[in-house]
Amino acid sequence: MPIPGSGLAKGLAVTLRTMTKKTVTAQYPDVQPELPPRSRGVIGLFEENCTVCMLCARECPDWCIYIDSHKETVPAAVEGGRERSRNVLDRFAIDFSLCMYCGICIEVCPFDALFWSPEFEYAETDIHELTHERDKLRDWMWTVPAPPALDPGAEEPKEFAAARKSADKLAAAQAAEAAQAAEAAQAAQAEEGAGPTRPGQDPGPVQNPGPEGGQA
Numbered sequence: 261m262p263i264p265g266s267g268l269a270k271g272l273a274v275t276l277r278t279m280t281k282k283t284v285t286a287q288y289p290d291v292q293p294e295l296p297p298r299s300r301g302v303i304g305l306f307e308e309n310c311t312v313c314m315l316c317a318r319e320c321p322d323w324c325i326y327i328d329s330h331k332e333t334v335p336a337a338v339e340g341g342r343e344r345s346r347n348v349l350d351r352f353a354i355d356f357s358l359c360m361y362c363g364i365c366i367e368v369c370p371f372d373a374l375f376w377s378p379e380f381e382y383a384e385t386d387i388h389e390l391t392h393e394r395d396k397l398r399d400w401m402w403t404v405p406a407p408p409a410l411d412p413g414a415e416e417p418k419e420f421a422a423a424r425k426s427a428d429k430l431a432a433a434q435a436a437e438a439a440q441a442a443e444a445a446q447a448a449q450a451e452e453g454a455g456p457t458r459p460g461q462d463p464g465p466v467q468n469p470g471p472e473g474g475q476a
């Protein structure tokens with residue numbers, strides 16, 4: 261048999277306990293929430309890295325990535341070389357009213373052209389506005405946080421080695437060019453110093469050896 265008034269006492273105890281607990285109410289939008297660094301807010305496009313391979317659009321389970329492109333012919337880099345063709349991006353858009361934030365597009369992109377940004381304040385009153393075109397996707401790139409630092413014992417990313425190799429190659433080409441220019445300048449100086457007889461220049465007095473071998 262329950263003691264009369266015990267229910268009320270229990271209820272009051274719960275009220276008291278709750279009153280003394282720290283509040284968890286978020287005062288958004290007056291106070292911005294502290295989001296984890298890898299939050300999935302919106303997708304940013306780093307257009308320069310995109311080769312229009314279409315992998316992201318093909319793998320997206322919601323079919324909400326729209327890509328248009330055309331082919332362009334690039335002239336041969338060296339004389340006698342072959343012309344090449346490349347894809348040029350015309351349109352890249354993501355419909356965030358369909359996107360389910362699975363991150364597959366970002367995972368499959370082989371050229372690091374898509375990134376998560378923690379920005380989430382892009383609600384619209386018109387659903388059509390939720391299709392973000394390439395310019396807007398590019399703008400989101402400025403809100404993408406920097407990648408975390410590598411672990412001290414981590415292997416160096418292969419991109420670093422590739423970048424170093426390109427920089428070394430460029431430096432070697434520049435050094436070879438500078439050496440060639442210096443050699444050419446030295447040769448020109450040496451030629452000037454030797455004073456070669458130029459056409460029309462007086463070669464100076466010439467002794468006539470005479471019929472007896474030059475004896476006066």
Ligand code: SF4
Nearest residue numbers: 320359360362363365
């Ligand atoms: S996050 Fe998922 S649903 Fe959204 S665009 Fe990328 S692949 Fe499609």
Ligand code: SF4
Nearest residue numbers: 310311313314316369
């Ligand atoms: S997977 Fe990456 S490189 Fe390929 S089209 Fe998509 S964003 Fe561009």
